[in-house]
Amino acid sequence: MRITVTFRHMESSEPLKQYAEEKTRRIEKYLDEPIEVHWVLFVEKIRHIAEATVVAKNISINAREETQDMYSAIDLAMDKLEKQVRRHKEKIKNRKHTESVKVGYMPATTEVEKTPRVVKIENMFAKPMTLEEATLQMELSRRNFLVYTDSSTSTINVLYRREDGNLGLIETRTK
Numbered sequence: 697m698r699i700t701v702t703f704r705h706m707e708s709s710e711p712l713k714q715y716a717e718e719k720t721r722r723i724e725k726y727l728d729e730p731i732e733v734h735w736v737l738f739v740e741k742i743r744h745i746a747e748a749t750v751v752a753k754n755i756s757i758n759a760r761e762e763t764q765d766m767y768s769a770i771d772l773a774m775d776k777l778e779k780q781v782r783r784h785k786e787k788i789k790n791r792k793h794t795e796s797v798k799v800g801y802m803p804a805t806t807e808v809e810k811t812p813r814v815v816k817i818e819n820m821f822a823k824p825m826t827l828e829e830a831t832l833q834m835e836l837s838r839r840n841f842l843v844y845t846d847s848s849t850s851t852i853n854v855l856y857r858r859e860d861g862n863l864g865l866i867e868t869r870t871k
Contacts, residue, residue, distance in 0.1 A: 697720070697721070697730075697731045697733065698731070698732045698733070699716070699717045699732075699733045699735070700732075700733070700734050701716050701717070701735040701737065702734070702735065704736060704738035705738045705739050706737070706738060706739045712737060712766055712767075715767060715770060716735045716770050719774045720748075720774070722774065722778055723777055726778075726781045726785045727750075727752040727753070727755070727781060729752075729753070730753070731751070732751045733751075734748070734751075735770075737766060737769075739766075743762045743763075744763055744765055744766040744769050745760065745762040745769060746760070746761050746762075746766065747759070747760045747773070748760075748774070748777055750781070755781075755784055757781060757784070759773040759777045820843050822843050822844050824850075825844050825846075826847055826848065827846070827865070830844045834855055834857065834863060839857075841855065841857070842854070842855045842856075851867065851868050851869065853865060853866060853868065854868075
């Protein structure tokens with residue numbers, strides 16, 4: 697962020713310059729780099745006027761405030777700038793959101809279909825055992841399935857409990 701402060705019809709003041717630069721840092725979070733901010737601080741009779749111009753990627757914003765005190769003029773101008781920058785950021789965010797929605801497509805129902813997703817990953821060691829040992833292991837455990845390696849064929853099998861209370865077996869084969 698590049699900030700310049702110009703004084704007209706008044707003597708340059710380092711505290712005023714630092715105050716304007718410090719206040720300008722508030723808008724940095726809303727804009728993409730590179731950002732240039734130019735402050736013009738001047739006095740006309742008894743009015744203290746602060747003008748600010750912000751130039752960033754795809755945006756140029758101006759603000760002008762006049763009060764009896766230069767610090768309050770800077771504050772009020774900065775409030776205007778921040779409001780405009782926030783409005784610009786929201787406009788961009790809304791534009792990106794609407795572009796991602798397909799035009800002309802409306803689902804028949806208002807409910808959004810949910811796709812299944814993996815919510816838990818569990819690592820298991822497939823112990824080598826026979827079908828009879830696996831059946832005994834299933835009866836001892838409260839799980840609905842057991843993954844094991846068949847000791848005679850060295851393939852991984854899955855023994856599972858069916859809804860009718862019996863057990864089912866899934867045997868894997870390789871080509």
